Amino acid sequence: MVVRGLAAPPTPWSKSLSKPQIHSSAYVYSDINVIGDVRIGENVMIAPGTSIRADEGTPFSIGARTNIQDGVVIHGLEQGRVIGDDGKDYSVWVGGSTSITHMALIHGPAYVGDNCFIGFRSTVFNARVNKGCIVMMHALIQDVEIPPGKYVPSGAVITTQQQADRLPNVQAADVEFASHVIGINQSLRSGYRCADDIECIRPIREAPAQKGTAKPVPIRNEAAGNGTHVNGGSAAVAIGTNYLSADAVEQVRQLLIQGYRIGTEHADQRRFRASAWTSCKPISASREPEVLAALEACMAEHAGDYVRIVGIDTKAKRRVAELVIQRPDGKSGIAPSPRRVANSAASAPKAAQGQSAAPAGADVVGHVRHLLSQGYHIGTEYADKRRFRAGAWTSGKSITARRDSDAISEINAIIAQHPGEYVRLVGIDPKAKRRVLELVVQRADGSNGSGGGTSSAASSSNSSSGYSAPANAHRPAAGGTSAVVGSDVAGHVHSLLAQGFQIGTEHADKRRFRASAWTSGKSVTARRDGDAISEINAIIAQHPGEYVRLVGIDAKAKRRVLELVVQRPDDKSNGKPAAASYSAPAASAHSSSAPPAARSGSGGPLASEVVSQVRQLLAQGHQIATEHADKRRFRANAWHSCAPISTTREAEVFRALESCIAEHAGEYVRVIGIDTKAKRRVLEAVIQRPS
DSSP states (O other): OOOEEEOOOOBTTBOSOOOOEEOTTOEEOTTOEEEESEEEOTTOEEOTTOEEEESSSOOEEEOTTOEEOTTOEEEEOSSOOEEOTTSOEESEEEOSSOEEOTTOEEEEEEEEOTTOEEOTTOEEEEEEEOTTOEEOTTOEEESOEEOTTBEEOTTOEEOSHHHHHTOOBOOHHHHHHHHHHHHHHHHHHHHHHTTTOHHHHHHHHHSOOOSSOOOOEEEEETTTTEEEEESOOOOOOOTTOSSOOHHHHHHHHHHHHTTOEEEEEEEOHHHHHTTOOEEOSOOOOOSHHHHHHHHHHHHHHTTTSEEEEEEEETTTTEEEEEEEEEOTTSOEEEEEOTTTSOSSGGGOOOOGGGOOOOOOOHHHHHHHHHHHHTTOEEEEEEEOHHHHHBTOOEEOOOBOOOSHHHHHHHHHHHHHTSTTSEEEEEEEETTTTEEEEEEEEEOTTSOBTTTTOOOOTTTTTTOTTOOOOOGGGGOOOBSSOOOOOOHHHHHHHHHHHHTTOEEEEEEEOHHHHHTTOOEEOOOBOOOSHHHHHHHHHHHHHTSTTSEEEEEEEETTTTEEEEEEEEEOTTOSSTTOOOOOSSOOOGGGGSSSSOOOOOHHHHSOOOOHHHHHHHHHHHHTTOEEEEEEEOHHHHHTTOOEEOSOOOOOOHHHHHHHHHHHHHHTTTSEEEEEEEETTTTEEEEEEEEEOOO
16 A cells, blocks of 8 residues: 655744654555645545645644545644644644545644544534534534534534534434444445455455345435435344344443443353353443444354343443343344343342332333333433432333333332332433433332322323423432522423423533533423423432523524523522523513514503513623514524614613614514623524514
8 A cells, every 4th residue: 555645845834844644554545645744543544535734734633443535635724723632732633433524624723523424525614523523515614613412414504603502413313324434434444455465355255145234324304304214225233233233232322421331241052041151352442333343343253142231330330231232043132131130020029128119100101101102212220318319320220121011010120129229210212312201110218209190191192292201200319409490480481382492401510601612401301381390400400500501492493592591500599590691582471472562662561571581681781782684584594783772771771672673663673682791692582573
């Protein structure tokens, strides 16, 4: 393999004449240009027609297992640097297990994190794309930082931080697609490296053909908003592999997300019956593609044996999962280890000290039935009294059964294994990677934890908005005073739900709050006011000492209609929310959609909710502004400013609002709250809509 790796030319800003450093395991196609201080990691694949030129901006770093595809250009300005994951300055940093696809341009200063996907002909310039982001085709990312795990649709132009912060999260199908591309390119790298070595080729030629076709690669259909497939295949084969099932991959992914280590064990049929397992090679990696590759290697090495994965909590030095992923009959997938999961209620162990386990109640059965019917996964967690008060739950066994009766039997068996402890069920949406239910089914005194309240599982079964958990299912697990949202927050929640908006949450510590770098939290799945408030209280309790805010989302228009801070670290109210820094849209101010009338127009006053919002902003020292838009500009989110409001006196501010409303009758009008110190908006609330 001949690589055109040249030293950087001498220039006024660089006289070091640095040469590329290419790991011996990488495959760099012979006709590409690699110039200057370019550090290419192990198992990297660089395809034909690529230009990586560190002759102006320098150095570049390309992480392990990354693939740089045909026609990619990587260059950098002489000025400007980014900080790499090693803490050093770089002109361009590309992380590990990342795909930079055909004809993309990465121009420094630029940072692309681990496990990212940059689509065809997309451009990243003077920007930071953090870990786990998916950027589709023909997108432009410039002068912004994309938060981790965000999805950039094809053709998007992201040039302001506000646009970047409002990007949607990646979905499971997006992650699967990106991982599939990594697997394909690793196979190509291996193939290219051994193409001229007959001893290397022979095992590939002699390997038996795999039955079935490859699993279709799910890709987000941006027009329809749901998953579709390419390649048309239908066999249940995992990402880039002919062994692991999709369920097994999902289990591994969940363990890694929670910070657990992965191990593997194998056993022949005799040792399996005796539960005498032997460990495979240790897996030191924590990146998903590398872990999956190690699992496949163990399965291939022990074909004809049982193979299972072991999830390990390294801090507590204990196992958190044992899942069989291969059987001697050639079947793959997830199955419970025979020693770890009871098959029926009759085989459930007795509770210690003669105490009988509390069986799952009728309302729990309803929840389980609904979760299974919706395709959700069910996990369990347990905690003693001390950990329960601290909200420190320990992950237990997952429910593997898909029939109601079998699942209830497993739950009863798990309850029986934890006498004197709290046990709760966790409903998990594997596609959205979020919890939809947390339901205590046993308390430390042995009583049924469902609380006897009315279950909403049945009532929500016909709802298109998702699972609606009962209020007690989301009660925070802290022993002290739980956070209780105020009546003003409850009013916003009621308004959002009444208008069909979705409710999400975000949190940030003080440093990230000052930088307006929020982290996405759990979504509120309930559609009833009381249940939603219970979920919000639970989320607030999970983030003590942090800012927490609600986000109202118009799913149809794909935009935010609310950003409401409900907790601040400096609160002296034991978790009660601080005054809101962002309000709901004006439509929430009325029971109907009619706009609030202006005094100068129709003689009616501004809606009391609008007055309250503005008064609250002024009390916090924020500046008030107004904008207007006709219907066409409203749809394009192209607003025009009304006359500036320089005063901070309430009466004068209200007169200015009324003046803007009267001047632009028949248009949308919104009020803007501005934090002048942070130079950012804290409020965008529509206060008039065209009739």
